[in-house]
Amino acid sequence: MVLVSAVRDYVYRMLQDISGMKVLILDSQTVSIVSVVYSQSELLQKEVFLVELIDSISKSKESMSHLKAVYFLRPTSENIQYMRRQLSNPRFGECHLFFSNMLKDTQIHLLADSDEQEVVQQVQEFYADFISVDPYHFTLNMPSNHYYILPAVVDPSNLQHFCDRAVDGIGAVFLALKRRPIIRYSRASDIAKRIAHETAKLMYQQESGLFDFRRMEMSPLLLIVDRRDDPVTPLLNQWTYQAMVHELIGIQDNKVDLRSIGKFPKDQQEVVLSSEQDAFFKANMYENFGDIGMNIKRMVDDFQQVAKSNQNIQTIEDMAKFVDNYPEYRKMHGNVSKHVTLVTEMSKIVEERKLMLVSETEQDLACNGGQVAAFEAVTNLLNNESVSDIDRLRLVMLYALRYEKESPVQLMQLFNKLASRSAKYKPGLVQFLLKQAGADKRTGDLYGNRDFLNIARNMARGLKGVENVYTQHQPLLFQTMESIIKGRLRDVDYPYVGNHFQQGRFVAIYKVIELFWESLQ
Structure with missing residues (x-):
């Protein structure tokens, strides 16, 4: 169940059986899907001598009848329209159409009607509608994925597009891995519930035949969680190699891309x-x-x-x-x-940016109690000229998340201090964070202070100390997966979709998540 291998296999099958010189035509999303698993030299070995985006190639009228066109596109309305125009006036000797997800019957009929010169040799669905950044992690590259926390101001159609893209991507992952999961979701999140139910509808009703794979002894688990359940982790500066490159450079x-830094x-x-x-x-x-x-x-x-x-x-x-x-x-x-x-x-x-100094306070805010000491440490860093504006904002956000109920007066003082030192970051950003991801909005025990086992674990860790003060924080996801493996994930916090229920000790876990858990150890 390795994601990179699954996508590489799809690309291999697209190119291997089509002999001769080829042009590979992609869209703005499938170009990312292919580029993370296949290098340019590997494409050349498959006789791909040209890679083009479909919107660019649509503007050209040059005939390339000596080339065979391999299209790999998302089945969007926009791409179908591009294809209809190109098929009505074909530039290539042959066209081989591959789509990264399920085609609608109406889309197939539209393509067939446009292919009057019969240049289309095949139409296939290859379920690689996700970017496999490494064997066990994928992304959907949705640049507007924060819109879902703005229901009052966002266009409802954008929110529906967000849900549709998430469901499409999840469906493709499980089709590529040939699994049909049990589905659970974060109870406090309306968007997680919506995605979970729409995914279940896709897998168990609309396309049940596609997902009718051989039953496994242990069913995989798809758990839909909301970033708002753990707003702390993305606010912390990271100290492992991949995370640091992503955080500090991108x-x-x-x-x-190193051009922005030198x-x-x-x-x-x-x-x-x-x-x-x-x-x-x-x-x-x-x-x-x-x-x-x-x-x-x-x-x-x-x-x-x-x-x-x-x-x-x-x-x-x-x-x-x-x-x-x-x-x-x-x-x-x-x-x-x-x-x-x-x-x-x-x-x-x-x-x-004096990140080692900043990070020590960040970790204390995330892992340890002590409101008085935390207030003093944050105040000192706000006054430090070497600390950047973004790090000042993060510190106040971390303090607010930890002590929103305990120290409203001190919190207001930090708001005022932040406004005076970092003019472009208004205190309203912190207040918005609390409104969206405060204690009343979260599922789970973010700070480990509500559940007796978590309290005992934190006490034991405090007594033993930590090897590295900069990496002592553990994301909420770590605890969540630990609960899944031990069969302790609470149904009331993470309900099932449909009639699935827990029988005895639940140890079935989706392999991608299981391997991610092992990497955290």
Whole structure:
């Protein structure tokens, strides 16, 4: 049940059986789906000599009858209209149509009516309607996914589009993995309930035949949760490699754009950071920042040894050996340069923003009690000229989430201090956060102070201490998955959809989540 392999298999099947020179035509979303699992060199090996976006190629009238067109598109109304126009005046000798999700009958009829010259050789559904950023995690790349928390001001059609895209993506994941799950959701979230019920309707009613897979001894679990249940985790500065790159520089479709942080050679302005293509990154993506520095030093030392041996070329045999090993040497050089650059730039950001100082207080706010000490620490950091505006806002938000019920007077003082020091961040942002994700809106025990077992666990951890004060916080998701594995996830907080119910100790868990849990250990 590895997501990258599932999508790679779909792309392989699209390209392998179509011989000859091909053009691969994608849309703005499928280009991300393909790019994270297939490199340009791999596409060339499949005789793909041109990759184009469907909206761009629709504007061109140049005939390419010598090429076979492989379309991989989302089955949206817009893409169907693009296809109808292209089929009515075809530019390619053959057209092979692949859609990333389920086609409606009406869409198939529209395509058939437009194909008067019969250039379409096949139409297939390949369920890869998600971006598999690594083997166990996927995203749907929805840039407006925050709209769902703005029901009073957002256009209802946008909210429906958000739900439809989420259901489409979830459905495609389970079709790719050939599983039909039991579905649960976060009780306090209307949007989680809506997505859960619409997903169940898709799997068990509308397309029950597609999802009629062989029954497993243990059914997988799909749990729909709301980001508002844990507003703390995204407010904390992170200290593991992948999370730091994403937080401080940014990762999009496994690519890191370095142009915004400095001037770099052209071949280093955008680098690929993928666990499937980079062995060092795969081994270190969850390591903390201190260990990363030492591991990169060892990688640099190894590269220097290889470089010295390549400089000692004295015979024809030495030269031939160097030529044979040159591609691997060049790849190693690029890898070393990439990781040294990333860690160097992140080190500069950590120092400039005093993130180690800020993070220590953030972790205390997330993990420990003590309102008086917390108020003093946050006040001191708000007064610190080296602390950035965004970090000041985060600190006040973390304080507000922790002590919203305990210290309204002190909270107002922090609002005023924030307004005076960081003019572009208004206190209204903090108040909006409390309105959307405050204690009254959340499911679960975010701070571990309502459930006796969580209180005991926190006390034990406090007595033993923590190895690293910067990584002592555990996301609520960690506790949630622990409860799933032990069969302790409360039905009242996370109800089932339909007639599914718990019998004895529930240990069935969707493999993607199970492996993610193991990576957190």
